[in-house]
Amino acid sequence: MTIEQKQQEIIDEFAIYDDWMEKYEYIIELGKELPLIDPEKKTEDRLIEGCQSRVWLDAAIENDKIQLTADSDAIITKGIIGLLIRVLDNEKPEDIVKSDLHFISDIGLQEHLSPTRANGLLSMVKKIKILALSALAN
Amino acid sequence: MENPSKRKFSVRDIRQDFPALRQQVYGKNLIYFDNGATSQKPQMVLDAINQYYSKDNANIHRGVHHLSQKATNEYEEAREIIRRFINAEKKEEIIFTKGTTDGINLVAHSFGELLSAGDEIMISAMEHHSNIVPWQMLAERKKLVLKVIPINKRGELIMEDFQNMLSPKTKLVAVTHISNSLGTINPVEEIIEAAHAVGAKVLIDGAQSVQHTKVDVTAMNCDFFVFSGHKVFGPTGIGVLYGKEAILDEMPPYQGGGDMISKVTFERTTYNELPFKFEAGTPHIAGGICLGTALNYLDQFNPHELEEYERELTEYAQEMLETFENIRLIGTAKNKTSVVAFTVDGIHPFDIGTLLDKQGIAVRTGHHCTQPLMDFYQIPGTVRASFAFYNTREEIDQFIAAVEKSISMLG
Known part of the structure; x- marks a missing residue:
């Protein structure tokens, strides 16, 4: 499945919820399901300090694809991380660089990626893109 | 003390002075409990x-x-x-x-x-x-x-x-x-x-x-x-x-x-x-x-009347929050007003704040620009509801219900 197809799949999943609280119930479930990052990897250099919540991101390149695991101390942030990882994990750097993560605003969660929200999510996406860019440059 | 030259305090009347309070967010009537960050403006000021x-x-x-x-x-x-x-x-x-x-x-x-x-x-x-x-x-x-x-x-x-x-x-x-x-x-x-x-x-x-x-x-x-x-x-x-x-x-x-x-x-x-x-x-x-x-x-108002009303609101909110076993109040000074701040065991303040927002309730979560104070309590932050004299007990009841709902969703 391409990044675009994965985004479309998420948009379709969210289409069944017309109530905000139902939508968040689903995000919370995703947050609870997301496998935790290996505790050894919860190090300072993997930490993205947000004003509201903290995010740990571990990204590596294997077989020319970017492998992602991440975690957060806030469950809603973690649920959204789950969605971002589902879309970007195991993808080629060039596909990540040119991807437009429109699904976040399509499902009404753009506030979580706003620079003023400072929950670490925007920095996480930036970090993934920078990693992809540097992988391309090498 | 009655002062005949002062406008009588009635929260119902006062709310009419603040147009920002009469709106809906996410389809719910706005409950504005972020007065510590900034207050709404009366029509006179606008x-x-x-x-x-x-x-x-x-x-x-x-x-x-x-x-x-x-x-x-x-x-x-x-x-x-x-x-x-x-x-x-x-x-x-x-x-x-x-x-x-x-x-x-x-x-x-x-x-x-x-x-x-x-x-x-x-x-x-x-x-x-x-x-x-x-x-x-x-x-x-x-x-x-x-x-x-x-x-x-x-x-x-x-x-x-x-x-x-x-x-x-x-x-x-x-x-x-x-x-x-x-x-x-x-x-x-x-x-x-x-x-x-x-x-x-x-x-x-x-x-x-x-x-x-x-x-x-x-x-x-x-x-x-x-x-x-x-x-x-x-x-x-x-x-x-x-x-x-x-x-x-x-x-x-x-x-x-x-x-x-x-x-x-x-x-x-x-x-x-x-x-x-x-x-x-x-x-x-x-x-x-x-x-x-x-x-x-x-x-226009007798300041003591406003002060008394806000203290009652604060005490009421605090009493209601105290009924939750898993809630810890942060800031329980004998002499306090207009702020109730808390943490919930095992739940991040950001998650509570996000769900309250979706229920139409504006609170603040985080360290409130007092990081050394949060370090003192060894917490990442709190959920803070801060009141003004235009807030009501009914709003606090709705807030408490929303807190309860949020905890049950997150727990």
């Missing part, structure tokens, strides 16, 4: 802003024309309203600033110039970053010692320690009147008296107090008092520094520019007198005038 920019807009203090004179008069009249509101002795003691932070920075820079290496400044463990960082910067610049008055677990200053920390080396004590994170009302009169006894000056951060309690700077006998317009139902970008005239006179200007000068040559500049010495450049004229309007709005 009309005054509109009136100023539609009819009266002109630069002040220098124009010979009619509009400039009118704007100047209104601006200076606002200064008089502020003087009366906080009961300062003189109009010259009221300096317009951008807000509380700006006022503290002004004092740190200007009064700070009068201090020398080894002098001590004292703040408290519950200060907002804006009453910490300017003093740290000053201490570094002038090689001063910064001391911190400790607090107990309830979030009250340990006054005994404060007394022991005072010495002739103490030059300034800068403390908050009411804590933005805890709601604690500090015994400022006692602090001021003790500080004066060793010859120290006192700055009171009133950002969270002018809107909740009657402030009388003369009775309090503080040397500086700072507050922000936007938290007291006025516009953003305007605030007030009150300072005793004798001290302000001694202090050098903070910023240079127009309006603050008496005569300028390339060789030498002489400075204008108070308050203009500290007001360089074109000020926030509309802000100043409309802050006056906001204080006139508040002045």
